[in-house]
Amino acid sequence: MQPEKQPLWRSILYPVIAFALVISLWWGSVEYFQVPRYVMPSPGDVWAHIMSDYATLWQGFQVTFMEFLIGFVVGAFSGFFMAVLMDASKTIRGVLYPILIVSQAVPIIAISAALTIWLGFGLAPKLVIVALVVFFPVVVNVLDGLRSVDSDLLRLARSMGGNSWSIFRHVKMPATLTPLFSALKLSATFSVTGAVIAEWSASTSGGIGAYLMQANSRLNTSGTFAAIAYLAVLGLVAFLLVILVEYLVTPWRTKPVVPRWSTRFWQK
Template sequence: MSNEKPKTISSISDSNSSSIFYPIISIIGLIFLWWAVVEAFDIPEYVLPGPFATFHEIILDWPELWHGFTSTGQEFVYGFIIGSLVGFVLAVIMANSKLLNKILYPIMIVSQAIPVIAIGAALVIWLGFGLAPKLVIIALIVFFPVLINVLDGLQSVDVDMLNLSKAMGANRWRIFLTVQLPATYVPLFSALKMSATFSVTGAVLAEQTASSQAGLGQYMMAQASRLNTKGTFAAIILFAIMGLLAFSLVSVWERLATPWKQHSKVPFYRQARIAHRDIPSSQVK
């Protein structure tokens, strides 16, 4: 019988506090290291501005930066959703059809081998400047990790569980909802967390190749062309914030959708001790 104590409100609160505390400390440490490097090596501001100069630039140019942040954020969200849905649907189709799997898998690999910038140039010719080519570029970056991870999850479903469900009279749709779909949760959220950061990069590339509107990527390129390093770093910081927000939102969604995965918070060396402690003494030789 397990001797593990039930979680109390205070223990849950402490756990949540620590999950917020350590990332904040890491960010503060990174900013301090940035400042220390600039001061220690006396790096000119036009080469590497310090954190205070960069934050001051953000405050001074906040209206334009915020407009670019919201514009790029909209592209990021739409492209992320489209790419995730396309990847998930394709994975389900390929997992349920060996013929389509053999036909589509090489095409999916080839789509990732072509440089995104080259695809962006073609998309501008086909779709023109505007929102559509940018969404396609972001979706192309997002869908492949989702496709591969969900496909692996569907193909690794326990055969005994499938046979048991069929023996109990479950139809194909019921089997998908109760057996196959839950098997995709862990790999799906792993892919979504990767894609959340990749799609920020995709948004930058999309604005560099297929944008005529004032997004954050356009702002960054404009500042770089003027040799305004502070403005360039201001945009980089906002891109980093966008990526952190996206990753955090997916992580929160993962916790809500997969409550059984909370054991992963326990370090691996403690998991072994807990497992050994929970074995009845009569079974221990």
């Protein structure tokens, strides 16, 4: 039995109510307790700063978004490819899996410092850091999806004349989609943090992370919160983009009838 689908208007209304409630509590607390503006600006102060420095913030947002987008795509594809290799070869899995686990014990900020020394202050270390944030969750989740395929189903596919490619495409690949998009949803927000850390350690082209660091060093709390607001928007946009791609790639999860283009893609 499928759970009852929530009406679209509720899906939109509830987040709007939650956002309005948070802004109201924030604004009311600042005004009621007379909090100094250098300690905690009101939403009105943050909005005024965004409007006064809109050009710089928007330019920084574009820089950070491109760093996130390219690094996210590279990390997702690299992680997926690595998971497929590890599933195909026990030797590769046995050698690389412990290395991947140990690599996660190293703080990302330490890696960013080393990458800055090796790759300089350009775009490359930022992309690598964002890709690394996405890489490990994708590898682990996709590998679990590939290894969870029923062995009887694989034997049935082979007995019906399926080769390695057709079995991967029609049996294994669909099994990886749910864990893959779960990993991508988590990585969508974490990779924004990775982009900010990268800009802190290797920033020459601006970005919201660099803007945040400058505002913080000048005790400009309005500018700090304005940068945080842009980063929150970036994280939300990233999450929604992953949901959109998931909706396009797996239409059968939300629709009783699969679109023709999807049917042709999966049955080729």
